[in-house]
Amino acid sequence: MITHAPSATTAQADPPPVVRTAAMLWLFAVAAGAFEATLMVTGALADGAALGGLLPGSAFRLVVFTAAVLLALRMRAGARWARWTLAVTLGVFGTLSLVVEPARWLLDGGSVAAALAEAGVVDLVFMASRSLHLLAVLGAVTLMFQPRSNAYFRDRAALGTSA
Structure with missing residues (x-):
C-alpha cells in the first residue's frame, strides 16, 4: 500500500490558489455583511429607531465578522478545524440566515418584479x-473542499503544521 507522504516543500509552501481564493471570498463575504449591516443600521436610524435598540444586534454582527476573519486566516494557514468551523457555522447557518427572510417573503406571495419596481x-x-x-459564501465553501484544498489540509495535518 502506497501512502501519501507530504514533502517539506509542500508544507512550507503557500496555500494553493483554491485555498487562497476561498479565504479571499470569506473576507469579501465579511465586507459585504458589514456593508449590509451599515445600510440596515443607517436606515433604521433614519426611520427613527433608537440607537440603544440597535446595539445588541450590531455587537453580535461585529463578533461574527471578527470571528469569520480570524477563521478565514486560520483556514488559509491550513487549520482543518477552521475550515470545518467556517463550513458549518457560516457555510450552513450563515447561508440560512441570508436566505430565510427572502424565502419567507416569496412564500408569502411576494413579487420580485413588484419589489424591483418599487425599490429605491x-x-x-x-x-x-x-x-x-x-455567492461569495457558496464559492468559498465549494473551493475549501476541492481536491487540491483537501490535499493541502491533509498535508498540513500530516506534518503537524496546521494550527
Whole structure:
C-alpha cells in the first residue's frame, strides 16, 4: 500500500490558489455583511429607531465578522478545524440566515418584479450586496473542499503544521 507522504516543500509552501481564493471570498463575504449591516443600521436610524435598540444586534454582527476573519486566516494557514468551523457555522447557518427572510417573503406571495419596481437605490444596492455576499459564501465553501484544498489540509495535518 502506497501512502501519501507530504514533502517539506509542500508544507512550507503557500496555500494553493483554491485555498487562497476561498479565504479571499470569506473576507469579501465579511465586507459585504458589514456593508449590509451599515445600510440596515443607517436606515433604521433614519426611520427613527433608537440607537440603544440597535446595539445588541450590531455587537453580535461585529463578533461574527471578527470571528469569520480570524477563521478565514486560520483556514488559509491550513487549520482543518477552521475550515470545518467556517463550513458549518457560516457555510450552513450563515447561508440560512441570508436566505430565510427572502424565502419567507416569496412564500408569502411576494413579487420580485413588484419589489424591483418599487425599490429605491439603497434597496437595490442592498440586494446586489446580499447577492454577492451569498455567492461569495457558496464559492468559498465549494473551493475549501476541492481536491487540491483537501490535499493541502491533509498535508498540513500530516506534518503537524496546521494550527
